[in-house]
Amino acid sequence: MLRQLLRTLAGLNKHDKSGAILSRADPRNFLNMSFVETISKLDAERRRFTLTNTDTKVKVNYYLQTVFKNDIQRSLDILQLFKAKCNVNRTHTSFPRNVQIYTSCLCTLISHLASNVGGDDNDLAEIRLVIKEVSELPHHMLVSIPELQTNLIQKQLMVALIRHLDLVVKKSKQHTFARSIVYELAKQYSLNPHSFIEYISIEYPDLKEAAHSLWPSLEQHASSNGSPFNIAPFLNKDGSMSFDGLCEFIMSSRFNMSGDKRPMYAIYDSIDETSKSNFLQEYMLHNRERQVIVEQYCGALQRSFSAKQFNSGVTQFNRIHNAWLTRWHELVAKTLSSDSLLSNRVFKKFAFFLKTVPTDRLVSLVLTKMFAFTLVTGQIETITLVRALSSSFKKSIMADKTLKPIYYQLDHYLSEEDAIEFFGALIKVVIDTCKVPQDLMKCSSKHESPLFSSGYGKGTPSSPLHKAGVVILNDDVMRSFQSFKDILFCDSYLLPMLCPPVPWTSPHRGGFLDAEAPLVRSSDLHTTLAYVERAHETGQLSSLYNLLSALGSLAWTINCEMLEVFNEVLKADHGFLKLPPPIHLLRVESIARPARDSYTSEEDYTSAMRSYRKETERRTQEYNDRRGLRITYELMNKVANAFGVNGDIMYLPHNVDFRGRAYPAVSFLSHHNEDLIRSLLMFWEAKPLGSNGYDWIKYQLANLYCKSKLSMQQSINFVKEHKTEILEAASEPLKSSSWWVQGDNPWQCLALCKEIKKIEDSNEPPELFKSRIPIHQDGTCNGLQHYAALGADDDAARSVNLLPTQERNDVYSSVLRIVEGKVANDTLSGDKKLQALATKSQALLSRKLIKQTVMTTVYGVTFFGASRQIEARVDEVTRESSPKEFKELSRMQIASYIASVVLKSITELFAGAKTIQDWLIRNCIRCINSFEAKDLASFEDFDFFSSKRYRPMMWSSLSGFPVVQPYKHDPRKEIVTPLQKITFRQKTKLGHINIRKQINALAPNFIHSLDAIHLQMTCLAAKGADISFAAVHDSFWTHASDVETLSRVIREEFVRLHQSLIIENLREDMKYSNRNAFQLVWVENHCNKDFIQELNALRVQHNLKKCRKKEFWNSCLKYELSNPNDVNALVKHHKPQLWFQTKTSSKIAEQYDEDTKRTREVSVKTHTPILVPVEVLPEPPLGHFDVTLVLKSRYFFS
Structure with missing residues (x-):
């Protein structure tokens, strides 16, 4: 977190806003970064911010306790011990780490003063002691502290002085003296008042006015005077926040517009144009304060299980369950509060957290996460649980004003490895302490069972042999607590914003006001950010920042009419469309276990048991999936109601993945969600439909309802033909015969039905009707559109509507026609098996069967993946079929056959795309x-x-x-x-x-x-x-x-x-990335005797140690990689054929020095390895398609 803050400040300083095109040869270009060096630097930084031994961890924890007890003198004394370690072994690898320990501890002390210093003489004296400590830092330490961190220390010292000044009586001697120190330090630190006040505004907004009073000549922007909200009624008794509490806060903190109770968007609509900007300004100031509170708590939502909480009546759970939860909470809290706990080697290293973080809150956090993660499927991987605990714990510290000063150094004091050990130990305390009451257990055991247990579960599909540690919930408790929904909602969430996102200006600054959602999302975030930060420094991200800021600035609101329908169907016992029934009504459908005496042979019984276990596992998985889906819908319903009850404005901050694709940076409730959620969203701004807007609403309804695309005229006719059903659906959407539920995207269809009814019922002409409903335009298999344009492929371009045509082309139908022809030919084959496969497949062929495979071909779907996709479709079509139908030919055999034909057909239709894929x-x-x-x-x-x-x-x-x-x-x-x-x-x-x-x-x-x-x-x-x-x-x-x-x-x-x-x-x-890179290739010994003879003579001159052949070759190649000229000269002179192994595990190699696909087998006995400069293949040939014709294509995006 400190590293992130430093990067943020670095970005503000280094950002080149020019956005000029950067030459590849410019040393600052990220293409010049070595992956190995980048990872090595990241690892060095990680080691610098790691406490490596128990003794150091214990001392640091003791130091932190003295700081937060306000024992500043004792803190400074301990700080001297850390400084002393920096004065010895300055050349040792531990020196940077020792300096960082001292620096982090100093930062924490200063941050604590900046947030908590008082206004008396003693407080000023303590600040001056710390100023003296900073000013007396020896040179060898100063040069080892990053300049940005030094600047941060100086700024926080200034903040501490300003906070003290703010508490001192104005114009008193003490005030005048402290003020003079501020000016003196500002001069000494060469402080820029503008950037300092900007820093204050972000990190210490309560001191913004006090800072401005020191530099009154600077322009002061409007700012709030503290939060106008009383947050206490929405908090748990231990000061934490639950998901329900946060939603209640959003609903209850409505902007008051003269007592008007209409939705905010309706109020906005009713205001004249000249007053709208004033309304929005006041509304946004109010909402910004709400957003600050939402972000303060949304990262660590939890239930409180303390007796105080349950006795307050704030619970939706029954009394017996509450008693158990309270008892478990008390037992764990008692164990953690015991003085003897700190004699434990593990807990001694984390004494600060155990002593300073309120025990009730810590216990509730651990129990909340353990229940929330295990109630879904009965168990959770330990590493997943531990990481979730660590993340929520750190975010809860950010929300605690008392503990916030430690937040930016928290990753140093509680690294990933430390967090695993700390929370692993806390989970062990819960397992050892909490037992299941007898009246809850189904079995009649005389011994109490543990509430949780631990073990090792099956590995992941990618690592099947790796056994992962798991935490397991007691089966009886899981059954009894099925309806304990509100605990399932307790996690870290990023909600839509109530005010406009911060414009993006760096990889760490933009989007949310304070919540952590970096610019880029990646499975390897640290490495990706290293490259992104380099691009930021050179101004190459300016257009990306503009994009994300533009996407985030679009205002949304909730469609209240659709929300009412969503609320209603959520109550239905039987579920509705894809919405599963309530959790307490969901069951795993049981299946009879095969009886041994029903089978004549052991083989048949074993086969039946295998099928039984497979089906039981499938049904359990289906239950878990439906249960998880229900929980997700209920979560989204709560958030939708929180924003929808007042018709509030919403914003969706965006970030990108490592490819640059933009996504809303929210946990849920965005237009990237599925049909139901999309139906809830509409634009905040309403616009008159104009001359053609009503037609586009009809077009959208028709095309969302039908599985195939309709033209504009067909869509208008469709709406005309179904006018009665549309109006009926809008008026009574939940009638048993409702037409809209048959649509391909039923929920969005219903939203459009309601919009059409409002237009029809309006007293004004359709062109004047103000609409908020978003209208979509979709590409025709957009990936294939890009391939067709890249390869200038006329036939492919026509198939995906890049060319202007009278009728829309359907690429899936085009592929299907080719597939049908090939399958028909195979039914006449002399190969009996092929003939049988083709005959069986013919009846299954359809557009739907092949659609997913065609769509994903552009994204590199493999034959295996295509086979699985088609098998799933075949399963759907033949679900009711007798098993005997697939006795001779299995569904997988049929699916594999169809997949091979589909892939061949796509290659035939999109030959240009296949050429580009192969080239890539x-x-x-x-x-x-x-x-x-x-x-x-x-x-x-x-x-x-x-x-x-x-x-x-x-x-x-x-x-x-x-x-x-x-x-x-x-x-x-x-x-x-x-x-x-x-x-x-x-x-x-x-x-x-x-x-x-x-x-x-x-x-x-x-x-x-x-x-x-x-x-x-x-x-x-x-x-x-x-x-x-x-x-x-x-x-x-x-x-x-x-x-x-x-x-x-x-x-x-x-x-x-x-x-x-x-x-x-x-x-x-x-070419540029590999300009200094070399390829391992093979030269055949027999055909190139002169070359091999001269090469061997050259390698003798390397004076390398004699060893086994491959070891010797490794030594030669490493030497020649750094000294390539002699070998390169030999290759140029003799021009031997070069063979390149595309797979190190294969003996087959392809010719390297020509763009052919000739292959040959190579081996260490017949060939010799050398390194040659990397040769990038020439660009693939292009067709004759003119991309400007897209401008005239009606159906390109429609």
């Missing part, structure tokens, strides 16, 4: 299997013949965003805790890349990075055209009146994108 993959294999001398400097010994590689695929998107594929094998580390051995992956440790993922993911990631750029360009152009814009990747939304404007913009930006030499730029990135 072949170049990726070359790039990631290359070697660069500076990367190998970190390794004493390196095996060129192993599968370990350290160069991920990376490129720069056209906006300047760095796309670095994050797939690598993170080293595992095992930590022994009192609970069990817990294994976790170390993200900042150097691990070799995952070659399979790097290759398989390149094509889809490249296309995703293109659709991200198209979205970005379209959004910014829409902003320039002053129209609303929202998007779900390749589905673009706006008001009905602005559809045609957006339609033009979408086409113009697509054309502009594909006139940008995309493939050429990518190839140049690959």
Whole structure:
């Protein structure tokens, strides 16, 4: 957290706002960053911020206790001990770590003073002691403290003085003296008043006026005088906040507009245009205060299980269950409060947290998380539970004004490894302490069973042999607590914002006011951010910041009419559409266990038992899925009501994934959610429909209702034909015969039915009706559209509507026709098995059967993946069929056959796309299997013949965003805790890349990075055209009146994108990234005797140690990687054929020095390895499609 704050401040200082195109050769370009060096720096930073031994941890914890007891003198004395360690062994590897311990402890002391210093003489004296401590730092320590951290220390000292000044009687001698110290320090620190007040505004807003009084000449913006809300009624008795409490706060803190109780958006509509800006200004000031409170608590929502909480009556649970929860809470709290606990070796290291964090709150947090995570399926991986506890614990400290001063140093005092040990120990206390009451247990055991237990469960699909530690909830408790819903809602959430998001200005500043949602989301966040921060420093992210700020500034609100329907169906005992029944009514459908005496043979019985276990597992999984879905819907319903009850304005801050694709940075309730949630959302601003807006509403209804796309005229006719059903659905949506539920997207259909009824009932012409409903325009299999444009492929372009045509082309139907022809031919085959497969498949073929495979082909779906997709569709179609129908040919055999035909048909129709995919993959294999001398400097010994590689695929998107594929094998580390051995992956440790993922993911990631750029360009152009814009990747939304404007913009930006030499730029990135890299290739000994003879003579001159052949070759190759000229000269002179192994595990190699697909078997007996400069394959050939024709294509996006 300190590191994040420092990066934020660094970004403010370093950001180049020019956004000028950066040359690849510029040393600051992220393409010049070494992956190995980047990871090594991250690991060094991690080690710097790690307390490595028990003695140090105990001392630091004692120091923190003295700080928070306000024993400043004792704190300074201990600080001297930390400083003394920095004065010895200055060249030892521990020196940076010792300096950081001292610095973090000093920062915590100053932060504590900045938040809590008083106004008497003694307080000023303590501040002066700390100022003296800072001023007397020895030079060797000062130069080891990052400049930004030094600046932070200085700023917080200034804050402490200003807080003291704010409490002192104005114009008193003490006030005058303290004021003079402020000015003296400001001069000494060369403080910029503007940036300092900006810092105060973000970190200490309560002191903004006091700071302005010191520099009255600076312009002062309007600010609030503290929170106008009384938050106490919504908090738990221990000061924490529950999910219900937070939702209640949002509902109860309505902006008061002269007592008007209408939805806020209705009030806004009724105000004249000249008054709207004043209304919004006041409303947003009010909402910003609400947002501050929401963000303060949303990261650590929890229930309180203390007796005080339950005795207050704030509970939805029955009395007996409350008694058990209270008893468990008391037992754990008593154990943690015991003085003897700190004699335990583990807990002694975390004494500060046990002594300073209120015990009731800590116990409630642990119990809340343990119940919330295990009540869903009965158990949870320990590492998942521990990480959730750590995250919520740290965020709860941020919400606690007393403890907040430690927040930015918290990752230092409680690192990931420390948190695993600490919370593992706390979970063990709960397991040892809490027992299940006899009256709850179904079995008649005389012994009490533990409430929770621990063990080791099955590994993940990606690591089946790895047994993960798990925490398990008692079965009887799980059954009894099924309806304990509110605890399931207690987690860390990011809710939609009540005020506009902060404009993005750095990778760590933007979006939420204070909640942590970085610019980029990635499975390897630290590494991705390292590259993103470099791009930020050079101004290459300016357009991305503009995009995310524009997307986040769009105001939304809840459709209250749809919310009423959602609330109603949630009460239904039988569920509704995809909404499962209430949790207490859900059951695992039982199945009779096979009886042994019903089977004549052991083989038949074993087979029956296998089927029984498989079906039981399937039904249990189905129950868990439905239960999880119900919980999610109830969560979203609560949030929707919190924002909808007052018709509040909502904003959705956005961030991007590692490919640059934009997503709302909220946990739920966004337009990226499914049909029901989308139906709840509408734009805050209402716009008159204009001349064609009503037609577009009809178009949207028709196309959301029907499975196939209709033209505009067909849509208008559809609405006309179904007018009665539409109006009936709007008036009585829950009638048993309701028409809307048959739609493909029923909930959005219902929202449009209601909108049409309002238009029809309106007293004004449709063109004057003000509508908020978003209208979508979707691409036709957008990934294939990008491929068709990249390859200038006429046939493919026609199939995906890039060419202007009278009728819309359906790519799925086009593929289906080819598939049907191939299958029909196979029914005539002489191969009996093939004939049988084709005959059986013919009856199953449909557009729906192949649609998913066609859609995902562009994203690199494998044959296995395609087979699984089609098998799922076959299962749906044949669910009621007799098992005998599939006795000779299984569903999987049929699905595999259909998948192979579908993939061949797609290749036939989209030959250009397949050519580009192959080109991407072949170049990726070359790039990631290359070697660069500076990367190998970190390794004493390196095996060129192993599968370990350290160069991920990376490129720069056209906006300047760095796309670095994050797939690598993170080293595992095992930590022994009192609970069990817990294994976790170390993200900042150097691990070799995952070659399979790097290759398989390149094509889809490249296309995703293109659709991200198209979205970005379209959004910014829409902003320039002053129209609303929202998007779900390749589905673009706006008001009905602005559809045609957006339609033009979408086409113009697509054309502009594909006139940008995309493939050429990518190839140049690959060439530049590998300009100093070399490829391991093989030369055949027999055909190149002169070359091999001279090479061996040259290698003798290296004077390398004689050893076994591969070891000797490794030594030679490492030497030649740093000294490549002699070998390169030999290759140029003799021009031997070079063979490249695309897989290290395979003996088959392809010809390297020519763009052919000739292959040959290589071995150490017949070939010799050498390193040659990486050769990037030439660009694939292009067709003749003219991309500007997209401008005239009616059905390109529709």
